[in-house]
Amino acid sequence: MSVFDHPEFDNHEHVAFYHDKEAGLSAIIAVHNTNLGPALGGCRMWPYINSSEALTDVLRLSKGMTYKAAMANLKLGGGKSVIIGDPRKAKTKEMMTAMGKFVDSLGGKYFTAEDSGIAVTDLQTMAEQSEYIAGVQAQYHFAGEKPDGNPAPSTAYGVFVGLKASVEYALKSDLQGVKVAIQGMGHVGFRLAQHLKAAGAELFVTDIYPEGIERAVEELGATPVAPEEIYALDVDVIAPCALGASINDTTLPTIKARVIGGAANNQLAREEIGDILHKQGILYAPDYVLNAGGIIDIYHQRMESSSNEALRAHIEEIGDTLKEIYTRADAEQKATNRVANVIAEERFSNKA
Template identity: 45%
Template structure:
């Protein structure tokens, strides 16, 4: 198995392999960058086909968290953890507590949270062996499910995109195609419907689409048909890599912005969207609302502060749109430039004089 030569390993500060034979825990904690503060990122549990797959995933995800925190203006770094295993069969209190002990040994350099395959309730168990956890249930001093805040951030980001694309106009009367009606997508539909947008929705879960039709008068299309819907906005809120060679030619929208992570299959697709005149809201900027919320748990949560930070998210997106247009660059590349500038400034302040 390759480690130092693994793709994207080189710019990571620290990667820790964890084993606890008693509970069956096998996990990897990756700390990408702590220039801005301790590394925050969720702990994913997934039955990876190989250790290489798990390593690749954790390295890719932890770097994304560095960019997300930097672009959101948070004093936090980027990290991530993956547990190798099937969450339906192998997730036990003993395993979660062993994961907590592993996080605790990082002495605050890594702060964990829920992710795919783990729940807010699981982190009540992890919290028994470490205090370096955010996104805890309300009864344990946390702020509960971050998804509604992620949805609000996406909504405010789409408003910013609409203002940029349509000379200050709002979302009222616009058609938005929403892919995925899960924790984030559902709340996003609610905000959009309240703002007077018309909704076209798709989900592989037919109960969810039926409920959206009833609750928001949404038009329902088959999952594969959502890309070709004639809409003002396409909002991917299901899975990654949905903007790819197959889907790009189908798109008939002016703006793309949604909650899903890693929406662009590769960087070249950002350039293709720019060439086609589609305004793309970089995923790690527009979907940072949940991270902003759980980050506030560390310093004492205040609703006014959260509202301010979410307005900041929308303002950052507007600045990215303007700068990308001025420089003739894809918005995703511009967002990465912005995050890297903030990281460089932090490193320069820390460098011995």
């Protein structure tokens, strides 16, 4: 099947495939839209079943980045890259060197950054081959801590700010005593759990890797849950912080929560699920609005002049943006994801 015929192809500007047998690298870069500026999106390494699954992921993720940048008021376009392989077993420095060469081959049309399976040290290796690697030099941190280039803290803080606003809107409450189920205890999920715990939330957590769950139980007093049970819990909030399409025809009928919002990209298996959530009175925080803290962080690191305070203020705008979406969705009786899509498309449909 041609890329142009792929169901997730959405007028993408550029889709490139790269294979380096000696380095063990098989990767794809997808650039969705650059009307507002060069495409920015993280590099994800994951043990995809096959190249078709990887292509589906990179097409969906790159499109989401276009919408994310537009809703965060950034002069950036949307792109993404994926590496096929298990980051815990197959990753090598030679592979990261080859990936840097791949990114460089696009000549600045696409900038990459950290994502699942990729660390700052991997980006530093890529940066030896290309100037189009973001997140390797950092000047600012939203909380005034020493920055290391990892955007995960900003992503987690943005999700926290957005969930706080969502709970206020839907439940007319703060986070004290609110029950939150978090799927995924990785770099972002665990930090989100820390923020929620500090705000008084009761945590239920799961992950495919047991060490993340164990840490949350020991340090945060979280309740461990089996992966297949997390969406059926009788909680107030579900926070998907793993891979996409977790809100699907299997999990949807089991959901009892009033609010859904997390760090994962492309949480809805299809857009129509947003319509169903709206009819059921479940408030969905559009993922690319809620999890924009990371791209906001990277944008500020590349600015000629910014500050810790400016970065924090920009991230905290996520809460206001969500409330704007919710208010408009209620007024128009439309799903929140539909309203967010319209606003984003208005912003990136014309060249800057």
